[in-house]
Amino acid sequence: xxxxxxxxxDDLEAVHERAMTILEEIGTxxxxxEALRILREQGQDVDGERVRWDREFxxxxxxxxxxxxxxxxxxxxxxVVIGGGKPxxxxxxxxxxxxxxxxxxxxxxxxxxxxxVKMAHAAPLMTCLQSGTVEANDLSEHSxxxxxxxxxxxxxxxxxxxxxxxxxxARDAVELxxxxxGGRERIERxxxxxxxxxxxxxxxxxxxxxxxLIEWAQAAQPVIVTPFLLAGATAPVSVAGGLALQxxxxxxxxxxxxLIRRGAPALFGSFFTAVDMRTGGPAFGTPESVVGxxxxxxxxxxxxxxxxxxxxxxxxxxxxxxxxxETMNTLWATMLAPSxxxxxxxxxxxxxxxxxxxKLALDLEVLRMFxxxxxxxxxxxxxxxxxxxxxxxxxGMFLAADHTLAHFRDWVFMSPLFRSQxxxxxxxxxxxxxxxxxxxxxxxxxxxxxxxxxxxxxxAELREHIERRTAELDAE
Amino acid sequence: xxxxxxxxxDDLEAVHERAMTILEEIGTxxxxxEALRILREQGQDVDGERVRWDREFxxxxxxxxxxxxxxxxxxxxxxVVIGGGKPxxxxxxxxxxxxxxxxxxxxxxxxxxxxxVKMAHAAPLMTCLQSGTVEANDLSEHSxxxxxxxxxxxxxxxxxxxxxxxxxxARDAVELxxxxxGGRERIERxxxxxxxxxxxxxxxxxxxxxxxLIEWAQAAQPVIVTPFLLAGATAPVSVAGGLALQxxxxxxxxxxxxLIRRGAPALFGSFFTAVDMRTGGPAFGTPESVVGxxxxxxxxxxxxxxxxxxxxxxxxxxxxxxxxxETMNTLWATMLAPSxxxxxxxxxxxxxxxxxxxKLALDLEVLRMFxxxxxxxxxxxxxxxxxxxxxxxxxGMFLAADHTLAHFRDWVFMSPLFRSQxxxxxxxxxxxxxxxxxxxxxxxxxxxxxxxxxxxxxxAELREHIERRTAELDAE
Numbered sequence: 012x013x014x015x016x017x018x019x020x021d022d023l024e025a026v027h028e029r030a031m032t033i034l035e036e037i038g039t040x041x042x043x044x045e046a047l048r049i050l051r052e053q054g055q056d057v058d059g060e061r062v063r064w065d066r067e068f069x070x071x072x073x074x075x076x077x078x079x080x081x082x083x084x085x086x087x088x089x090x091v092v093i094g095g096g097k098p099x100x101x102x103x104x105x106x107x108x109x110x111x112x113x114x115x116x117x118x119x120x121x122x123x124x125x126x127x128v129k130m131a132h133a134a135p136l137m138t139c140l141q142s143g144t145v146e147a148n149d150l151s152e153h154s155x156x157x158x159x160x161x162x163x164x165x166x167x168x169x170x171x172x173x174x175x176x177x178x179x180x181a182r183d184a185v186e187l188x189x190x191x192x193g194g195r196e197r198i199e200r201x202x203x204x205x206x207x208x209x210x211x212x213x214x215x216x217x218x219x220x221x222x223x224l225i226e227w228a229q230a231a232q233p234v235i236v237t238p239f240l241l242a243g244a245t246a247p248v249s250v251a252g253g254l255a256l257q258x259x260x261x262x263x264x265x266x267x268x269x270l271i272r273r274g275a276p277a278l279f280g281s282f283f284t285a286v287d288m289r290t291g292g293p294a295f296g297t298p299e300s301v302v303g304x305x306x307x308x309x310x311x312x313x314x315x316x317x318x319x320x321x322x323x324x325x326x327x328x329x330x331x332x333x334x335x336x337e338t339m340n341t342l343w344a345t346m347l348a349p350s351x352x353x354x355x356x357x358x359x360x361x362x363x364x365x366x367x368x369x370k371l372a373l374d375l376e377v378l379r380m381f382x383x384x385x386x387x388x389x390x391x392x393x394x395x396x397x398x399x400x401x402x403x404x405x406x407g408m409f410l411a412a413d414h415t416l417a418h419f420r421d422w423v424f425m426s427p428l429f430r431s432q433x434x435x436x437x438x439x440x441x442x443x444x445x446x447x448x449x450x451x452x453x454x455x456x457x458x459x460x461x462x463x464x465x466x467x468x469x470x471a472e473l474r475e476h477i478e479r480r481t482a483e484l485d486a487e
Numbered sequence: 488x489x490x491x492x493x494x495x496x497d498d499l500e501a502v503h504e505r506a507m508t509i510l511e512e513i514g515t516x517x518x519x520x521e522a523l524r525i526l527r528e529q530g531q532d533v534d535g536e537r538v539r540w541d542r543e544f545x546x547x548x549x550x551x552x553x554x555x556x557x558x559x560x561x562x563x564x565x566x567v568v569i570g571g572g573k574p575x576x577x578x579x580x581x582x583x584x585x586x587x588x589x590x591x592x593x594x595x596x597x598x599x600x601x602x603x604v605k606m607a608h609a610a611p612l613m614t615c616l617q618s619g620t621v622e623a624n625d626l627s628e629h630s631x632x633x634x635x636x637x638x639x640x641x642x643x644x645x646x647x648x649x650x651x652x653x654x655x656x657a658r659d660a661v662e663l664x665x666x667x668x669g670g671r672e673r674i675e676r677x678x679x680x681x682x683x684x685x686x687x688x689x690x691x692x693x694x695x696x697x698x699x700l701i702e703w704a705q706a707a708q709p710v711i712v713t714p715f716l717l718a719g720a721t722a723p724v725s726v727a728g729g730l731a732l733q734x735x736x737x738x739x740x741x742x743x744x745x746l747i748r749r750g751a752p753a754l755f756g757s758f759f760t761a762v763d764m765r766t767g768g769p770a771f772g773t774p775e776s777v778v779g780x781x782x783x784x785x786x787x788x789x790x791x792x793x794x795x796x797x798x799x800x801x802x803x804x805x806x807x808x809x810x811x812x813e814t815m816n817t818l819w820a821t822m823l824a825p826s827x828x829x830x831x832x833x834x835x836x837x838x839x840x841x842x843x844x845x846k847l848a849l850d851l852e853v854l855r856m857f858x859x860x861x862x863x864x865x866x867x868x869x870x871x872x873x874x875x876x877x878x879x880x881x882x883g884m885f886l887a888a889d890h891t892l893a894h895f896r897d898w899v900f901m902s903p904l905f906r907s908q909x910x911x912x913x914x915x916x917x918x919x920x921x922x923x924x925x926x927x928x929x930x931x932x933x934x935x936x937x938x939x940x941x942x943x944x945x946x947a948e949l950r951e952h953i954e955r956r957t958a959e960l961d962a963e
Contacts, residue, residue, distance in 0.1 A: 013491060015823075022866050029871045040881040061881070116910075214881035244884065247872035248891040248898055250864050255871055285899045287907035291886070294907040298859035298900045306864060326907035328914075333905045333921035335808035336853050339815030347823075361910055377812055383774035388726050388782060390498050395505045395731055396723035405516040405537070405690035408720065410767070415724040422724055423761045424774045429809045431763035431770040431802035434592075434837055438804075445809035 014312075015347040017305040023313055026251070026306075030258035031066040038063035039214040039263055043221035049270050064263060072266035078315045079351075080233060080276040082139070083201040085192045086168035086463065090201075091138045093233070093278070094317035094351045097385070100378065101172060102131045103323075103358035103366045104141035107148065110360070111368035112330075112450050119145030119366065121155070125162045127358070127366055129460040130453060132167035134357070134371075136378050139205075140171035141354065142184075145366040154481040156180045157187065161477055164191045165470065168463040172235070172354065173204040178222030181206055183480060185230040190473055198230065202276065205233040207354070209282075210260045212238050212245035221267065228271035235319050235352070236264030237280025240303075241293050244286040250302050253283050257303075258310055265316065278352060279316035281307030287326070293362055295324035296337020301344040308348030321345025322355035323374040326362050330369055330446035334360065338374065346381050369449035372456065376428045383424050393418075428452055490788075491823040493781040499789055502727070502782075506734035507542040514539035515690040515739055519697035525746050540739060548742035554791045555827075556709060556752040558615070559677040561668045562644035562939065566677075567614045569709070569754070570793035570827045573861075576854065577648055578607045579799075579834035579842045580617035583624065586836070587844035588806075588926050595621030595842065597631070601638050603834070603842055605936040606929060608643035610833070610847075612854050615681075616647035617830065618660075621842040630957040632656045633663065637953055640667045641946065644939040648711070648830065649680040654698030657682055659956060661706040666949055674706065678752065681709040683830070685758075686736045688714050688721035697743065704747035711795050711828070712740030713756030716779075717769050720762040726778050729759050733779075734786055741792065754828060755792035757783030763802070769838055771800035772813020777820040784824030797821025798831035799850040802838050806845055806922035810836065814850065822857050845925035848932065852904045859900050869894075904928055 018026070040060045041047055047057055056063040079094025091099045109123045110116035117123075127144040131137040140163045147155045156174035163171045164187060173184035184204060189195040192203040206227040208220045227234050238260035240246040246253040265277040283303030287294040294300075304321045311318035321344050325337035338359075345353055357374035360367035399414035400407075409415050428448050437443070494502070516536045517523055523533055532539040555570025567575045585599045586592035593599075603620040607613040618635045626634055632650035639647045640663060649660035660680060665671040668679040682703040684696045703710050714736035716722040722729040737755050744753040759779030763770040770776075780797045787794035797820050801813035814835075821829055833850035836843035875890035876883075885891050904924050913919070 015489060015491070017864060018866075022864065025866050025871075029873060032873065033876060037877055037880060211882065213876065213879060213883055213885075243891050243895055243899060244886050247875045247885050247888070248895045249870040249872055251866045251870035252872035252876060254864075255873075256876065286886070288895050288899060288901060290906065290908050290912075292907035292909065294902075294905075296905070297902070298856045301856075301860060302864055326905065327921070328908065328910050329918065329920045330808055331920040331922060332806055332808065332811035332849055332925075335811030336815055336849070337905065339812055339819070340853075340856065343815070343819045362907060364910065373808055373812070377816075380774045380777075380816065384777060388493060388498065388730075388778055390494075390501050390727045394725040394727035395501075396725055396728035397505060397508065397731070399723045400509060400689065400728060400732065401513055403689060404513060406687065407689055409689075409723050410720050410762070412723070415719050419719055419724045419764050423719060423764060425764060426770075426773070429770075429772070429802065429813065430766065431768035431838060432766050432804065433768065434804050434840065436766075442805065444805045444807040445803070446807060449808075 014308065014349055015305050016309060017302060018309050023309060026254045026258060026310065027313070029255035030262070033255055033259040034064040034069060034263065035066060037214065039216055041216045041221065042218045043216065046221050046267060053270065069262050069266050072269040073262055073314055073316065075269045075273050076265055076277045076316055077274065079317055081201055082170040082203065082205065082233070084168055084170040084203055085164070089169045091170060098346070098350050098353050099139050100137055100353045100356040101139040101141045102127065102137055102144050102371065103355045103363065104143045104172065106364055106366040107146045108365040109145040110365050111453065112447065116365060118148045120149035121147035121158055121162065124159055125166060126457060128162050128166050130371060130456045132169060133456050133460040134375050136375060136382065137357065138169060140167055140169050142171055142174040151485050153484040153487065157183055157477045157480055160184055160187050161473060164473065165465055166462070171204055173206055175206045175223045177219045178226050181223035181226035185226060185232060186476065187473065190476060191469065198232065202232045205235055207235045207237060208264060209237050209239050210264060212240050212260060213256055214260065216263070224264065224267055225271050228268040228275045231272055231275045233276035233278060234268045235278040235280050236261050237282050237319060240283045242285040242299055243288060250299060253303060254306055254310070257281060257283060257307065262314065277316065278319045279311035279314060281320040283307065292326065295326045295362060296340040300324065301340050304341065304344035305348050308350065317351040318348065319352040319354060320348055320350045322353055323357055323359050324355060325359065328361050330360070330367065330373065334370070339377065342377060342381065368453040369446050372449040372452035373428065373445065376426055380424060490784065490825055491781050492785060493778060494785050499785060502730045502734060502786065503789070505731035506738070509731055509735040510540040510545060510739065511542060513690065515692055517692045517697065518694045519692065522697050522743060529746065545738050545742050548745040549738055549790050549792065551745045551749050552741055552753045552792055553750065555793055557677055558646040558679065558681065558709065560644055560646040560679055561640070565645045567646060574822070574826050574829050575615050576613055576829045576832040577615040577617045578603065578613055578620055578847065579831045579839065580619045580648065582840055582842040583622045584841040585621040586841050587929065588923065592841060594624045596625035597623035597634055597638065600635055601642060602933060604638050604642050606847060606932045608645060609932050609936040610851050612851060612858065613833065614645060616643055616645050618647055618650040620834070627961050629960040629963065633659055633953045633956055636660055636663050637949060640949065641941055647680055649682055651682045651699045653695045654702050657699035657702035661702060661708060663949065663952065666952060667945065671706070674708065678708045681711055683711045683713060684740060685713050685715050686740060688716050688736060689732055690736065692739070700740065700743055701747050704744040704751045707748055707751045709752035709754060710744045711754040711756050712737050713758050713795060716759045718761040718775055719764060726775060729779060730782055730786070733757060733759060733783065738790065753792065754795045755787035755790060757796040759783065768802065771802045771838060772816040776800065777816050780817065780820035781824050784826065793827040794824065795828040795830060796824055796826045798829055799833050799835050800831060801835065804837050806843065806849065810846070815853065818853060818857065844929040845922050848925040848928035849904065849921065852902055856900060
């Protein structure tokens, strides 16, 4: 599939111009002394916390970030390229709750986190994981980030987005990854994890986020700079205003990364949608979110930055037609943008408040379809099947044709979850709806998980480090 | 949104070449004496029922069909342009069953047909109707087509796809439309209705379909030529083979129209998908159907023919996540192709066997989103909202900003069906899933219907004609 241009070249420049005006005239607040000191040194206009940015400076910083990079976990065979033309997908994260149709909706715990890690590890399409897929609420809030990161390191060997809502937690994540992946020098050479930073939109870089950004940038671990702009709440009630803020916030985040370590990878992230004016909640899967995701992709390309956008996002509280329609809107936009990195690609329900096991299975199903679409159409002579058409002739039937029997297993997409079944048969078999069918599917996935294994001494080193840090953190 | 090219220019020519080879070397069966006589006269190679077509002849015929045309019903204000850059949408049709969540799934009757006509009439996005939206099984099968067409003529004043599964029924449809729309001369000048013909894939033009095609072509009413190609059943188990047959069948249908009346409108129709090899049923909303719909649009443009493709198609038997995901896949492909005319855009369930009232409401909801997407992004100064951003400044909140209050009603898409609601509130209000919410929505639509009115003498003329024809047909 090709990229969609929803903005014309002139439109792109109009957004860029407004973003530069915002940076120069309004500026951003930066609530971090060290960052302010560096910005002052670099000749930016710093007035208290307010920074008015020089556009040439911002663009020079942005230009020093790479357009693509490799992320290499402890198993080098699992390395992925972000910005390499194929979207790298990661599951939902940041959800306080999780749910499945057998055990119901519940507060997330570390056992749930481990299950979700195992399912994402077992799913070939999830080439990246995310710590905090569900929050481990049963562990101390001071130290649980260590256990969530560890559960990925131990039960998977794929790269991941680490936990990191403060500088200290970001540093812990880097230390764990360094231990597991061959040392600090090795991960500084080729990064192993990524971190997410969200400015407080509009236009505020708060202390905790900047502190985390600095830790990751110092270690050369990629930073996913993602403004969470909600038209009508954290942004004006227009797509245009949101895009201008999006550029202003994302580019200053990328510039901060470059200020700390020139050449460190950073992603242009988009998480734009509109607020539901009836409830004040974010409305996912709306036309605004589609347009925001598509425009974000064009803007990221304009700045030669890898793009994080979209996902399998929905507002619905149930695994119903709304959830699927919203998710399909956001996933189509994601693929058409196209996104280089997709966070929350599978398992997202209730505006992200719940990591749903069945939704994970359903999303994997449609992601498999997008994978087939990515491959495009094959037009070789065997595909055209003129001999088969000649053989059957007018009025023929290809169901039992040699050509069909030779190829149907490889050539036709067959979904375990989505079936074409006669109504009568379906009714006789219990009128199974897809949400219920997805329960068997996530169980199959969990059973399919294979332990990637870990050297005992490495595991011991990780455990020792975690226990020492946990004791320190919980004593504070 | 712009058109997607899934086939490269070379690919398009490869499909064309294979289609021409099929026509010249294999040919089609044409089971209609009069058509065979004309084809023989035109120098085609006719051997019994088998016709081997000359490619120059076919392409010359195709070139005489218009790339766009106007369809004008009895109310000229309801005229639509097919091929004018904006998709014309029509509801589901051909379903033996209908269903709603209150009255359940049932055999369709004329009362259901009337309700579905009224809902489609009341929906601004449905700019065209379809006779036989549900089959009126409670009426005589010989004459019910007259009552179904009449129910559109009387309770709507929009253009429509008429009923017509034989020459005689097609002629009845033309006669009714002529009475209602100012006479045969007027509808020959500007057509009022369209007819659908499906070859018996692969490569058979049977008597009934050709007979219907001839009636519509003689009256210059547009013919929608739509091969129903199922990879693995009526077509080889490959997209490429299906596309080659698609072109061969569609172009010979268009050529037949032109042979009867040069310049009469005809559409290049696509209805390609794969069979579910586990059940033998058609699987809608699969990657194959997406690719088929997108490629069909490119091929139609290559032949300068208006394109009918896609729709809100799904295989699911329930209003569940599968139904929505499949429908979104087919609708995204429809809009990206883009289709000029979309049959079955709303209300299609169970592979088309059921016209679902709730599905109609759900599909209208997502079609409204596509309408917003079609409008693209507005980038005026008021949209960029720099004054509002300046006013709020870093850390501001736009929820109560003047700019938000001035524009949110017009600028933000608000779906009556899809809401962003907190889980707790949603649960307290009864955990309403979207299928249930859609019941209220179709009722609202039915209540919103306004009688377009009909001159009493015209109505009497139609009724008199229908009663005479019904008596004739039921006596046969």
